[in-house]
Amino acid sequence: MGVAAIIGGGVIGGGWAARFLLNGWDVRVFDPDPEARRKIGEVLGNARRSLPGLSDVALPPEGALSFHDSLSAAVQGADWIQESVPERLELKRKVYQTLQEHCDPGAILGSSTSGFKPGELQGCATRPGQIVVTHPFNPVYLMPLVELVPTDRNPPEVVARAREILTGLGMFPLLVRKEIDAHIADRFLEAVWREALWLVKDGVATTEEIDEAIRMGFGIRWAQMGLFDTYRVAGGEAGMKHFMAQFGPALEWPWTRLTDVPEFTEDLVDLIAGQSDAQSGHMSIREMERIRDDNLVSMMRALKAQDWASGAVLNAHDARLSAEAGxxxxxxxxxxxxxxxxxxxxxxxxxxxxxxxxxxxxxxxxxxxxxxxxxxxxxxxxxxxxxxxxxxxxxxxxxxxxxxxxxxxxxxxxxxxxxxxxxxxxxxxxxxxxxxxxxxxxxxxxxxxxxxxxxxxxxxxxxxxxxxxxxxxxxxxxxxxxxxxxxxxx
Incomplete structure (x- = not known):
């Protein structure tokens, strides 16, 4: 195990803190928000309730959690530094300049950014090879996927060590081979989100109906087989070529409005927010998080029995935990x-x-x-x-x-x-x-x-x-x- 410094203790930073802490790492947090202790404490409460349930062996003893008033104190001696500050490039670069004055040159500096390319983050850095994008998905303490995006300025040994550490946390580091805005997964999410906004704006569907279409249909298929394997199966015995021949022409039909953006007006915001409140406003966010976590644990545990997709990642992590526990x-x-x-x-x-x-x-x-x-x-x-x-x-x-x-x-x-x-x-x-x-x-x-x-x-x-x-x-x-x-x- 080692020491992880978490810079920014919001939803994502708190999730990283829980992921490291419950896998035996000592965690140091820097966040000037006076509510940071409370917020991270609540995230940790949810993580302690759900994360151990993914494993069929015991997790290692929980690491030590500490909060620090200065960035320099938080990063000193850290093996991994995870930056999760707001998505402003100038702020992130300023943070990197400060922390690289105080951190170990051998530490890995991962950014949770969902949009910036690693080359943009490395621009003004003293040691650009130390910085990689490690973009997770919420809740970080449960979801295995983390997009690992390096550049040519990152030595191969840094990338290899980053993959090893993330794998040791029970995560699935997906190495992104090219820098691109929003990496891979969020580009899909943005496309679906854009089409969903049009469907609500045009009165075709409500927010609840759209959510039902996902969770009762393709969302389940995607969770265990992804996009291309799902369509390969849909092609029957003839496979992907048959599917492409059958549905390829539809790409030229005006089924979606993915290249158009609805005007982001107050009326659209009120329409979306009103329908969302009607759909799930009877529950608090904490209640929704617990329902989400319970559902995720149950689904991923089902995949463990098949040793498939995220379940295979969890089984491999169980084997490592069992070996490490002696x-x-x-x-x-x-x-x-x-x-x-x-x-x-x-x-x-x-x-x-x-x-x-x-x-x-x-x-x-x-x-x-x-x-x-x-x-x-x-x-x-x-x-x-x-x-x-x-x-x-x-x-x-x-x-x-x-x-x-x-x-x-x-x-x-x-x-x-x-x-x-x-x-x-x-x-x-x-x-x-x-x-x-x-x-x-x-x-x-x-x-x-x-x-x-x-x-x-x-x-x-x-x-x-x-x-x-x-x-x-x-x-x-x-x-x-x-x-x-x-x-x-x-």
Whole structure:
């Protein structure tokens, strides 16, 4: 981890602060706004509620947050400096001149600018090679995309290090190969926004109807497949060429008004604002942010299950977090095999909740099943082994629900091997949140041949590891509740 300086603590700067902080970086903030502490505190509250829910492993310990009265104090010793001041070129250049007098020459200076090209920002800089555009998307603490825009004045090692750091934050740095106003993504957004203004102005649709057209239709497709792959699929078996032949002529038809700009009058502003207020004015901005965050987490978690698009980015980040946290991967790595093995650490995400506001029943089984999978991996029944034709099937499970697990609660799985002889593996899992025991699970798994789908002896390495763990843990007291049947009094 490292130290990040955040220059400008508005919506975007606050999101950057949360992204760095919750990924273990120390964060220093400079913002002359007297409300900066409150604003960033509220952004952090939302981030702490939602960001951990994207991961199926625990995030690193949160870094230290500090606020500074001077820009020089904030940037001193920082490894990364993220500028998110208002979109005025002269202001940004002035900020760069000041901070480069005090920052480490090896620090990366990223700009959140949505419109300026990096060459414009580097113009008056003492060390132009230090400055790159790193344009994120709101909310920065959840959205993976960040447009990384360098120039020829940036050494390749600076660009490579920027990509490495952003990837380490769980983001997807999209390297923009050419400088262009508004980069890539905002150019699409501006085109859609311009057409939407015309549709409202001409009375074709309201703001709510336009939003429904996006979120009920192409918005869902774009979220998982983008633009070109969506249209490739639309072309059927003939693919993109067929799609282009079928719909290409429509480019010459006057379907849209993308090259025209509606006159930005008070009447148009009032019309748009009035419809927007009618659409969602019954909710506060904080309420809308929480709804947005919950929806984003749920959608991206669904994509994790497919290891696709943003879900693939999150899975890769989980793997890095697990490795950095030193989670046991093999039996030989267990420091004390005579004690229960930690087989999982994570927080409770929003899509694991039920109508009572705590973790729903089947997610307890999900968490315990993940712990069984981790134990299988530890003893040697990993993907490579399973590919040879052997695995474990669960034969019996008994879960006891002892205490509540609510949104954002950190949970840890601890696993014992009660028996590991022949074809049978008998596991005991306990789920804790801090010192609170939340649930227990007793699992019996049988080794099978995937060719015959019948019980079969495990490989020698697996058998040896199971015996080592069961023998080492045999001296522990019998777990409270082992062998219970449903409804048995405690």
């Amino acid at each position: 989670m046991v991967r093999r039996a030989a790595d267990i420091a004390d095999p005579a004690q229960p093995v930690v087989t999982g650490r994570r927080t409770v995400p929003v899509d694991w909740l039920d109508y009572n506001g705590h973790m729903t029943e089947f997610r307890y089984l999900h968490a315990f099943a993940d712990a069984s999978d981790r134990m299988m991996e530890i003893i040697g029944c990993d993907r490579d082994y399973i590919a040879t034709g052997g695995s474990y099937f669960t034969a019996e499970t008994h879960i006891r629900h002892i205490d509540e697990a609510r949104l954002g609660a950190p949970i840890e799985m601890r696993t014992r091997v009660l028996k590991g002889e022949g074809k049978k593996m008998h596991l005991w899992h306990e789920m804790y949140s801090g010192d609170r025991l939340l649930a227990t699970a007793e699992h019996v798994l049988i080794h099978v041949s995937l060719a015959t789908r019948r019980p079969s002896p495990p490989g020698d390495e697996i058998a040896a590891n199971l015996k080592m763990l069961s023998d080492a843990q045999a001296g522990l007291p019998a777990p409270d509740g082992v062998g219970r049947y449903v409804g048995q009094p405690r």
